[in-house]
Amino acid sequence: MSANTPRNDLARLLAQRIEADGPISVAEYMAQALGHPEFGYYMGKDPFGVAGDFTTAPEISQMFGELIGLWCANAWLALGKPTPFVLAELGPGRGTLMADGLRALETVPACRTAVRVHLVENSPFLRERQRQALPGIDVSWHDSIDDLPMAPVIFIANEFFDALPVEQFVHQNDGWHRRLVDLDPNTPGSEPGFVFTHAPTPHPAKSLPALASLTAEHGAIAESSPVAQKFAEAIARRVRSHTGAALIVDYGYATAAVGDTLQAVRQHGYAAVLERPGETDLTAHVDFGTLAKAALSGGAACWGAIPQGVFLRRLGIEARAGALAAKATQEQKNAIETGLERLIGGDQMGTLFKVLAIGPRASDPPAGFVSEEASIS
Ligand code: SAH
Numbered sequence: 001m002s003a004n005t006p007r008n009d010l011a012r013l014l015a016q017r018i019e020a021d022g023p024i025s026v027a028e029y030m031a032q033a034l035g036h037p038e039f040g041y042y043m044g045k046d047p048f049g050v051a052g053d054f055t056t057a058p059e060i061s062q063m064f065g066e067l068i069g070l071w072c073a074n075a076w077l078a079l080g081k082p083t084p085f086v087l088a089e090l091g092p093g094r095g096t097l098m099a100d101g102l103r104a105l106e107t108v109p110a111c112r113t114a115v116r117v118h119l120v121e122n123s124p125f126l127r128e129r130q131r132q133a134l135p136g137i138d139v140s141w142h143d144s145i146d147d148l149p150m151a152p153v154i155f156i157a158n159e160f161f162d163a164l165p166v167e168q169f170v171h172q173n174d175g176w177h178r179r180l181v182d183l184d185p186n187t188p189g190s191e192p193g194f195v196f197t198h199a200p201t202p203h204p205a206k207s208l209p210a211l212a213s214l215t216a217e218h219g220a221i222a223e224s225s226p227v228a229q230k231f232a233e234a235i236a237r238r239v240r241s242h243t244g245a246a247l248i249v250d251y252g253y254a255t256a257a258v259g260d261t262l263q264a265v266r267q268h269g270y271a272a273v274l275e276r277p278g279e280t281d282l283t284a285h286v287d288f289g290t291l292a293k294a295a296l297s298g299g300a301a302c303w304g305a306i307p308q309g310v311f312l313r314r315l316g317i318e319a320r321a322g323a324l325a326a327k328a329t330q331e332q333k334n335a336i337e338t339g340l341e342r343l344i345g346g347d348q349m350g351t352l353f354k355v356l357a358i359g360p361r362a363s364d365p366p367a368g369f370v371s372e373e374a375s376i377s
Contacts, residue, residue: 007191007193008039008276008277008278008279009038009039009278010032010033010036010039010040010277010278011193011194011276011277011278013032013036013039014029014032014181014194014277015183015191015192015194018181018182018183018194019183022182023180023181023182023197024180024181025167025178025179025180025181026165026166026167026168026179026180026181026196026262027165027166027167027168027225027226027227028165028181029181029194029274029277030165030166030262030282030284031165031227032277032278033277033278033280033282034163034165034281034282035122036278039277039278040123040278041278041279041280041281041282042122042123042125042126042163043123043124043125044125045125046094046125046126046129047281048093048094049094052267053265053266053267053268053280053281054265054268054281055268056093056158056159057097057158057159057249057308057343057349057353058093058094058096058097058100058158059093059094059096060339060342060343061336061339061340061342061343062100063312063317063320063321063324063336063339063340063343064097064100064158064312064343065096065097065098065099065100065101065103065104066100066101066103066104066320067104067312067315067316067317067320068097068100068101068156068158068247068249069100069101069102069103069104069105070104070105070107070108070315070367071247071315071366071367071368072087072101072105072111072154072156072245072247073104073105073107073108073111074366074367075154075245075247075359075366075367076108076111076114076154077111078245078359078363078364078366079152079243079244079245079360081110081111081114082114082151082152082243083110083113083114084114084115084116084151085114085115085116085151085152085153085154085244086116086118086148086149086151086152086153086154086244087101087115087116087117087118087153087154087156088118088119088120088145088148088153088154088155088156089117089118089119089120089155089156089157090120090145090155090156090157090160090231091120091121091157091158091159091160091163092119092121092126092130093126093129093130093158093159094126094129094130094133095119095129095130095131095132095133095134096133097156097158098117098119098130098133098134098156099133099134101156102115102117102134102137116138116140116149116151117134117137117138117139117140118139118140118141118142118148118149119139119140119141119142120141120142120143120144120145120148121141121142122143127141145231145234145235145238146234148238150241150242151242152242152243152244153238153239153242153244154244154245154246154247155235155238155244155245155246155247155248155358156246156247157246157247157248157249157250158249158250159249159250159251159283160248160250161225161228161231161248161250161252161286161291162250162251162252162283162284162285162286163282163283164225164227164228164231165225165227166223166224166225166228166261166262166284167179167223167224167225167226168221168222168223168260168262169198169203169208169211169221169222169223169224170198170219170220170221171216171217171218171219171220171221171222171258172198172202172218172219173218174202175202175203175205176202176203176205176208176211176222177198177199177200177201177202177203178198178199178203179196179197179198179221180196180197180198180199181194181195181196181197181274182194182195182196182197183195193274193275194274194275195274196274208224210224210256210287210289210290211224211256213256214256214257214258216258220258221258221259221260222256222257222258222259223259223260223261223262223284223285223287224256224287224290225284225286225287225290228286228287228290228291228294229290229291229294230294232248232291232292232294232295232298232358233294233295233297233298234298235295235298235300235358236294236295236296236297236298236299236300236302236358237298237299237300239298239299239300239358239359239360240298240299240300240360240361243360244359244360245357245358245359245360245366246295246357246358246359247355247356247357247358247366248286248288248291248305248355248356248357248358249308249353249354249355249356250286250288250353250354251285251286251349251352251353251354252285252286252287252288252305252354253285253286253287253288253289254288254289254305254354255287255289256287256289256290259285261284261285262282262283262284263282263283263284264280264281264282265280265281265283266279266280266281286354288304288305288354288356291356292304292305292356292375293375295356295358295375296375299361300358300359300360300361301358301359301360301361301362301363301374301375302356302357302358302359302374302375303356303357303358303359303365303366303369303373303374303375304354304355304356304357304369304373304375305354305355305356306354306355306368306369306373307350307351307353307354307355308343308344308349308350308351308353308354308355309343309344309345309346309349309350309351310350311355311368311369312343312344312350312368313344314367314368314369315367315368317340317343317344318340321336321337321339321340324336325337355368357369
């Protein structure tokens with residue numbers, strides 16, 4: 001794939017770096033495109049909603065955040081009502097999920113009083129949006145999970161893990177080679193675009209256990225996200241050391257598989273991954289099986305991943321939609337119905353999106369899960 005669009009500032013920086021030091025990994029390209037302090041995608045704009053590039057579940061309907069808020073209340077009760085406790089959201093975007101969740105928590109006043117809101121967010125721009133979405137609420141922001149206070153904690157993360165950098169590997173006769181991003185010598189014009197290539201030697205198989213067992217054709221691509229695994233393990237370690245729970249919602253697959261899921265989205269349509277870095281959202285599907293393994297090895301129990309549609313139905317989303325519709329105008333009724341369908345419909349977010357829960361070892365399944373859905377290492 002070659003690109004011949006003019007370079008933007010970030011592309012210029014990346015090109016200089018590749019010229020000086022050689023090709024960079026796909027994970028490094030993705031990390032820079034999303035998180036470069038000055039030009040990264042999330043650093044300077046609000047990408048959500050109709051006017052932005054994509055729409056997430058909390059932006060579709062208030063029911064999503066409300067039900068997750070009630071899930072947290074349930075988890076808090078199961079943990080023995082620790083007071084206070086940390087409610088930590090990873091990558092809160094516009095802050096909508098937290099605002100809807102806290103509103104729902106008001107129906108469980110002791111829980112609402114016990115909550116301390118902590119947001120893990122690396123974009124100063126989005127931190128400001130979150131502050132505006134949570135007026136009158138005492139919020140602390142952090143760059144990393146490690147900075148959260150040492151206390152019982154309930155984590156929520158919606159469409160956070162898909163924004164974490166993935167490594168890609170290309171299958172060759174002698175194993176999996178790390179996929180790299182290089183300058184494309186065939187680009188017309190004076191400014192080369194970027195092109196995918198791969199490392200000349202195979203990656204050590206023992207550092208890629210999930211990929212080692214896959215059968216793949218020559219040239220096939222597989223992914224691995226060490227950063228995502230570290231997050232899942234860090235969550236599990238907190239749950240083990242201070243008690244707690246976590247709910248991870250994202251689009252992804254249940255077990256490691258061959259496939260290139262890295263995608264670029266701009267203005268609600270697909271775009272080229274290697275064009276206009278920092279101006280396009282880059283995501284990869286989440287490998288829930290590997291996340292579950294990381295959580296188990298961090299010392300916690302794990303349930304799922306189950307389809308979002310199943311999870312939200314079990315939490316009673318249809319009854320909630322009915323209750324909202326009973327007090328609504330016809331126009332609002334239509335919006336509630338459309339929102340419900342988008343969240344749980346099998347051809348919309350209901351199947352592709354999945355939900356994984358983490359909790360203390362030897363605890364009962366959290367709300368929305370049954371014991372048969374426990375992950376076993
Ligand atoms: N949860 C929100 C937004 C999802 S977009 C929603 O559902 O609407 C991803 C979010 O994660 C953004 O807020 C982005 O700035 C944040 N983010 C991405 N990578 C991050 C990282 N490594 N550390 C902290 N926040 C990150």
